[in-house]
Amino acid sequence: MDASIALVAIAPFVAALLAPFIHRLARPYAGWVLALVPAGIFLFLLTLIAPVVAGGAISARIGWVPAFDLDLSFFVDGLSLTFALTISGIGTLIVLYSGAYLKGHPHLGRFLGFLLAFMGAMLGLVLADNMLALFMFWELTSVTSFLLIGFDHTRQAARRGAIQALVLTNIGGMALLVGAILVHQLTGCWDMSALGDDVRANGFYGLTLALFLVAAFTKSAQVPLHFWLPNAMEAPTPVSAFLHSATMVQGGVYLLARTTPWLGGTEAWTLILVCFGGATLLWGGLGALRQTDLKQMLAQTTLASLGLSVLLIGLGTEAAIAAMLLYFVAHALYKAGLFMVVGAIDHEAGTRDITILGGLADRMPVTFIGAALASLAMIGLPLTLGYFAKEEMYLGLMHWQWSDIAVLAVLLAGNAMLAGVAMLVLVKPFLGPVLPTPKLAHEAPIAMLAGPIVLGGAGIVASVMTDWLGHTLVEPGAAAILGETVSSHLTLTINPASPLLWLSIATWALGYLVYRQAAVLRTLLRRFEAGLGWTADTVFDAVMFGLIRFSGAVTRLLHHGRLEIYLATVFAGLALALIAPLGLLNGYDVLLPNADLGNWSAKLSWPQLQPYEWGVMALALIGLGAVLLATNRLVAILALGIQGTSVALIFLLFGAPDLAFTQFMVEVLSVVILALVMTRLRLDELDQRPLEDLARDGILALVCGAGVSLLLMVVLSGTLDTRLSDLFTATSVPIAHGHNIVNVILVDYRGFDTLGEISVVMAAGIAVMALLRRRNKPAVPASPAPRRRRKAES
Amino acid sequence: MDYVLAILVGCFVALGVYLLLSRSVIRMLIGMTILGNGVNLLIFTAGRLTREIAPIVPAGLDQPDGPIANPLPQALILTAIVIGFAMFSFLLVLAFRAYQSLDADNTDTMRVAEPVNEPNPPLSY
Amino acid sequence: MNSLIFRTIAPLIVAVMLVFSIYVCLRGHNEPGGGFIGGLIAASAMAILGMSGGAGEARRALRIDPLAIAGFGVFIAGLSGLLSLFTGTPFMTSIWVYLELGQTTVPLSTPMVFDIGVYFVVFGTISAVALALEGEEGP
Numbered sequence A: 001m002d003a004s005i006a007l008v009a010i011a012p013f014v015a016a017l018l019a020p021f022i023h024r025l026a027r028p029y030a031g032w033v034l035a036l037v038p039a040g041i042f043l044f045l046l047t048l049i050a051p052v053v054a055g056g057a058i059s060a061r062i063g064w065v066p067a068f069d070l071d072l073s074f075f076v077d078g079l080s081l082t083f084a085l086t087i088s089g090i091g092t093l094i095v096l097y098s099g100a101y102l103k104g105h106p107h108l109g110r111f112l113g114f115l116l117a118f119m120g121a122m123l124g125l126v127l128a129d130n131m132l133a134l135f136m137f138w139e140l141t142s143v144t145s146f147l148l149i150g151f152d153h154t155r156q157a158a159r160r161g162a163i164q165a166l167v168l169t170n171i172g173g174m175a176l177l178v179g180a181i182l183v184h185q186l187t188g189c190w191d192m193s194a195l196g197d198d199v200r201a202n203g204f205y206g207l208t209l210a211l212f213l214v215a216a217f218t219k220s221a222q223v224p225l226h227f228w229l230p231n232a233m234e235a236p237t238p239v240s241a242f243l244h245s246a247t248m249v250q251g252g253v254y255l256l257a258r259t260t261p262w263l264g265g266t267e268a269w270t271l272i273l274v275c276f277g278g279a280t281l282l283w284g285g286l287g288a289l290r291q292t293d294l295k296q297m298l299a300q301t302t303l304a305s306l307g308l309s310v311l312l313i314g315l316g317t318e319a320a321i322a323a324m325l326l327y328f329v330a331h332a333l334y335k336a337g338l339f340m341v342v343g344a345i346d347h348e349a350g351t352r353d354i355t356i357l358g359g360l361a362d363r364m365p366v367t368f369i370g371a372a373l374a375s376l377a378m379i380g381l382p383l384t385l386g387y388f389a390k391e392e393m394y395l396g397l398m399h400w401q402w403s404d405i406a407v408l409a410v411l412l413a414g415n416a417m418l419a420g421v422a423m424l425v426l427v428k429p430f431l432g433p434v435l436p437t438p439k440l441a442h443e444a445p446i447a448m449l450a451g452p453i454v455l456g457g458a459g460i461v462a463s464v465m466t467d468w469l470g471h472t473l474v475e476p477g478a479a480a481i482l483g484e485t486v487s488s489h490l491t492l493t494i495n496p497a498s499p500l501l502w503l504s505i506a507t508w509a510l511g512y513l514v515y516r517q518a519a520v521l522r523t524l525l526r527r528f529e530a531g532l533g534w535t536a537d538t539v540f541d542a543v544m545f546g547l548i549r550f551s552g553a554v555t556r557l558l559h560h561g562r563l564e565i566y567l568a569t570v571f572a573g574l575a576l577a578l579i580a581p582l583g584l585l586n587g588y589d590v591l592l593p594n595a596d597l598g599n600w601s602a603k604l605s606w607p608q609l610q611p612y613e614w615g616v617m618a619l620a621l622i623g624l625g626a627v628l629l630a631t632n633r634l635v636a637i638l639a640l641g642i643q644g645t646s647v648a649l650i651f652l653l654f655g656a657p658d659l660a661f662t663q664f665m666v667e668v669l670s671v672v673i674l675a676l677v678m679t680r681l682r683l684d685e686l687d688q689r690p691l692e693d694l695a696r697d698g699i700l701a702l703v704c705g706a707g708v709s710l711l712l713m714v715v716l717s718g719t720l721d722t723r724l725s726d727l728f729t730a731t732s733v734p735i736a737h738g739h740n741i742v743n744v745i746l747v748d749y750r751g752f753d754t755l756g757e758i759s760v761v762m763a764a765g766i767a768v769m770a771l772l773r774r775r776n777k778p779a780v781p782a783s784p785a786p787r788r789r790r791k792a793e794s
Numbered sequence B: 001m002d003y004v005l006a007i008l009v010g011c012f013v014a015l016g017v018y019l020l021l022s023r024s025v026i027r028m029l030i031g032m033t034i035l036g037n038g039v040n041l042l043i044f045t046a047g048r049l050t051r052e053i054a055p056i057v058p059a060g061l062d063q064p065d066g067p068i069a070n071p072l073p074q075a076l077i078l079t080a081i082v083i084g085f086a087m088f089s090f091l092l093v094l095a096f097r098a099y100q101s102l103d104a105d106n107t108d109t110m111r112v113a114e115p116v117n118e119p120n121p122p123l124s125y
Numbered sequence C: 001m002n003s004l005i006f007r008t009i010a011p012l013i014v015a016v017m018l019v020f021s022i023y024v025c026l027r028g029h030n031e032p033g034g035g036f037i038g039g040l041i042a043a044s045a046m047a048i049l050g051m052s053g054g055a056g057e058a059r060r061a062l063r064i065d066p067l068a069i070a071g072f073g074v075f076i077a078g079l080s081g082l083l084s085l086f087t088g089t090p091f092m093t094s095i096w097v098y099l100e101l102g103q104t105t106v107p108l109s110t111p112m113v114f115d116i117g118v119y120f121v122v123f124g125t126i127s128a129v130a131l132a133l134e135g136e137e138g139p
Helices: A002-025 A027-034 A036-055 A078-101 A108-127 A131-149 A156-187 A205-219 A228-234 A237-246 A250-263 A267-290 A294-315 A318-349 A365-379 A385-395 A402-430 A446-464 A466-482 A499-516 A518-532 A536-558 A563-584 A600-604 A611-629 A633-653 A657-678 A691-717 A723-736 A741-749 A751-772 A787-793 B002-020 B025-046 B071-102 C004-027 C035-053 C055-062 C066-087 C110-135
Strands: A058-065 A070-076 C096-101 C104-109
Touching (some): A002 A027, A002 A036, A002 A070, A027 A036, A027 A108, A036 A058, A036 A078, A036 A108, A070 A078, A070 A108, A070 A131, A078 A237, A078 A250, A078 A318, A078 A446, A078 A466, A108 A131, A108 A237, A108 A250, A131 A228, A131 A237, A131 A250, A156 A205, A237 A318, A250 A318, A267 A294, A267 A402, A267 A518, A294 A318, A294 A402, A318 A365, A318 A385, A318 A466, A365 A402, A385 A402, A385 A446, A402 A499, A499 A518, A563 A691, A563 B002, A611 B002, A611 B025, A633 A657, A633 B025, A657 B071, A657 C035, A691 B002, A723 A741, A741 A751, A741 C035, A741 C110, A751 C066, A751 C110, B002 B025, B025 B071, C004 C035, C055 C066, C055 C110, C066 C110, C104 C110
Antiparallel strands (some): A058 A070, C096 C104
16 A cells, blocks of 8 residues: 555656657647546545545555654545545546647647646645655645746746746745744654644744745735736646646645644634635635636636635634535536636637627537536536535534624625626626637537536536535545544435525525626726736735845845955955954963963973974075065976975974975976966066055965964964874774875775875866867877877877 | 974965965965965974874884874875865966966956946846 | 987986886885875876977877876776675775785785875876876967
8 A cells, every 4th residue: 555655646757757758659649648647546546435434544654764764654534535536537637638728739748747747746745644745745836837837938927927926835835844844843743644732732833823824825825925826827728727726726725624633723723714715715706807818717716715715724613624625626626627618718719808709609519518517516506516515614604603694794705706707707708699709619629628528527426426425525524624523414405494595595696796797896896906006916026126136236245256355355254263263262371471381481482493494494484485576487486396395394304204205296296387387377577466455465364374373373282182193003003004104094094085085186187188178279189199100200 | 393383384374365365366376385385284283293203113013112293184184285286287277278268367357257247137037 | 398318318217207106106005105106206207208208299108098097096996995895894994915926925905906096096187287288389
C-alpha cells in the first residue's frame, strides 16, 4: 500500500516529463494517451473508497531524510480521498479537453506536461500528511500554475496574471512554511494526523492560526487577497477549468478543513473565517454581475464559492461541514463543466462576450445540454448536488439566533447572485434570437464535449443515489474533519412544511430577480467601481513597481561599480574586526606594561636576534619599500623578488626548509612569468591617486597592518595549543612511516585537504588557459606536433 | 624575537592593503602577493618560532630527540604558497587580458560590466 | 634570452633539474622535499626550456599537453585514496607494500602515489601557464 499511494502523487510527474515526447509521437491523440494516467489514478483511488469507508484512514510512510527523523508520510481519509478523486477525475477530462482545445498548437506537449505536473502536485498536496511535504507540494502547485497561467507568454496580460498569482500564493506558501515549522517547534511533530489539542492550548496559537490563515486565504483567494484569481483567467480555458475552479484554489479550503481538528473550533477561528468568507461571497457575487465576459463571470463566481466554503468551515457544525463537502463536489463538477462549455463557445463562436452571443442552442445542442446540467446544479434545483449542498448549509443555521440570521442573510444573498449568474450563463448565449458571431458556430469535437456531459451526468447520478452519497462522501469526510462519526440524512423527499424548502424557493426567486435586472445591476456596479478610482490591481502594480525602483536605488547605492571603494569598505571592515575585539576584550592589557606582570621591562629590552636575522628582516623591509616606490617595471619585479626571497629566508632560519624551498621556487617562477607579462603591460610611473584617497588608503593600510601586528602579539603572549602538532609529531614515524612530518601531514593525515588544494591549482591552470586561448590566432599549436614534422622543420 | 616578526607581518599587511587599494591593476596584483606573504608569515609566527630545527625525525628514531619546529603551520603554509602562486598567475593573466581587451589598467575605466548611469529595469511585466 | 651559450646549456640544465625534481619528490617523505617542491622545480625547468628554445619547442619536447599531465595528477591522487576501498577502510587510509629487491627493500605506499599525483599537478599546471605566456605574442 505504501508505494502505491506515493505513486499516485509521483506518476503524474513522470507523465509530465514524457508528455512532450508523447505529443511528438501521437500528435492528434496526445490528449487521449495522456488522459490514461489520471484515469488510472482515478480508478485506483476508487478501490480505496471501500477501506476508507469501512476502517477510517490509510496511511503510508516512506523514509525521506532519516537523519532528521523525517518521513514522507501520506494519509488517505475521507477528506483527502474526496479531493483526490475530484482532482484525478476532472483531471482526466481536462487532459482530454486540452488535447482538442489546443489542437495544432506547437507547444501542446509542453502544456500537457505542465498540466500533469500540476495534477501531481495537487494530488500530493491533498494526500500528504507531513507538513513539510504539504508545503513542498503547495509550492509546486504555485510554480506549475505560474507556468500554466503564463503559458501564452507573449501577451503582457498573461505574464502579469502569472506573476501576480505566483507572488501572492508564494506569500501564502512562506506563511505555511513558517507555520509548519512553528507547529513542529511547539509539538515536535511533523505529521498532521498526529496533532492533538497541543496547538490550541499553546500561547502561540494566535500566531500559528494567523500563518495558516494567510496561507489558506492567498491560495483560496479570499478578500482582500482575491484579485489574482480573476487575472489568472488569462490562462487557456482548460487551465481555468481545472486550476481555478476545482483544484488549486480549493487547496486553501482543503488546508482549512485539514487543520480544523487541531487548529479550528475556537472563537477566533469561527469569527475570522465567517467574516472573510462572507465578504468574499458577496464580493464575488457582485463582481460576477459586473462582467459581460463569460469567463470573468465564472471566475468571480468561483471567488464567491470559495468564500462560501470558507464560511461553512468557519461555522464548523456538522451540517455546515457536510454542506461544505457536498458543495465542494457539486461546485467542482458544475464549475469545471461550465468553464469547459465557455471554452467550447469561445473556440467555436470566437467570442465570450455575453452581450453579443445568442441562440447557440440550435447550433451546439450537446454543448447546450452540458451547460444546462451544470447551470441547474449551480442554481441548486432538486435532482442536482447543488440542491443538497444548499439545503445542508441552510440546515446548519436553523437556530434563530441573531448571528445565525445574519449569516443566513449573507448566504441567501450570495446564493441568489450565484443562481442569477447561472441563469445568465445558460440563457444569454444559448437561447433567444440568433446573433452573428465572429466565427460561424458549430458543435465542438467530442473530446471537448465529454467533460461537461460526463460531469453534469455524474452530478445527477450522485444526487439520485442519496444513501450511497451519504455513506461514501459525507460521513467519512465529515468524520475526518470533525473527528467524530457523523450520520448523513440526505433524502430526496420534499417536505413542504420545512422552512428549508421555503428558503430554497426564496433563493430561486431572488436569483430570478437578479437575472431579470442584470443589466441595471451591471450599470450600477460599474459606476460604483469607476467612482472608487482604484482597485487591488493598481495597488499591486504600485507595490511591484515600487519594489523595482527601490531595488534599483539600493543597487546603485551599494553597487556603484568603483572597485577601490568596494575594497576600501572591505578593508575598513577588516580593520574594525581586528581592532575592535582587542579593545573590547581587554586584549591590550597583555601588551601594555602593568603592575601584575612585574617584568615588563623585559618586553622593552632589545630583541635577541642574531645579526644575520636582522639582516634578513632588513632585506624584507628594503624589498617592501622598493615595491612601494618602484617607478618602472624592472624595479617592481626585482623588489617583489627581494621581499619573496626574504620570506623564504625567514622560513629557512626558523626551521622550515620545505617552506623555504617552495617559497624560493615560487619566487623564481613569479619573477619569470611577471617578466613575461609585464614587458607588455604599462606600469604608471607614479601611483596616481588624489591626495584624499592617498590619505584614506594610507590610514586604512596602517590600521590594518597595526591591527594584524597587535593581534599577533596578543596571540603570541598566550599559550599555544599544541595537541594536534604533538599528535602528528609523535605518530609520524610509528604509524605513517615518514620522517618528514610536514610531508606526512600533507600527503597522509590531511591528504583529503591536499587533494582539494591540488584540484584548486588545476582549476586555476584551466582558467588561465581558457583566458589565453580566447584569441583568434592560436599562439602555439594546442597539441604537440608529430615527430616527422619536427624533422622537416629542422 | 617573536615581536619583531609580528611587526614585520604588520608591514607586509599594510603594504599589501595599500597596494590593493590602488586603481592600477598591476599594483593590486603585487599587493595581493605581498598580502599573501604577510598572511603566510602570520600563520607561521602564530605557530611559534623555533630556530633552525626542522620538523624531521632523525633516521632510526621513532620520536624527535628534542624540541622541533611546529609542523602544523608549515603544512598549512606549504599548500597556501602553491595555491597563492596559482592564484597569482591567474590574476596576472586576467589583468593582461583586461589590458588587451579594454586597453585599460585603471579600474576606474573598466566599466563594461557596470556602466555608469545604467537605466532602471523596465516597469512592466 | 637568445644567447648561444644559454641555448646550448639550457637542455643540460633542464635535464639536471628534472632528475633533481624527481629525487626531491621521492625523498619527500623522510627528508625536506615532496610533491609540491618537486613539481615547482620541474616546472621551472620547463620554463627555462621554453625561454631558451621557444614555447613550441618545449611543448614538443614534453610531447603531452601539460594540462593533461595536471589532470592525470589529480586522477592518480584521487585514485590512491580510493585504493583503501579494497581494504575496507575509510577513504585515503594509507596502504604500505614492501618490495624485496635483492638486498634492498623498496617501500611503496599510497601516500607516495598521492605525492606523485601532487607533483604532476603542480608541474603540469605551472608549466602550462608558463609555456602559454611564453608563447603569447605581444599586444
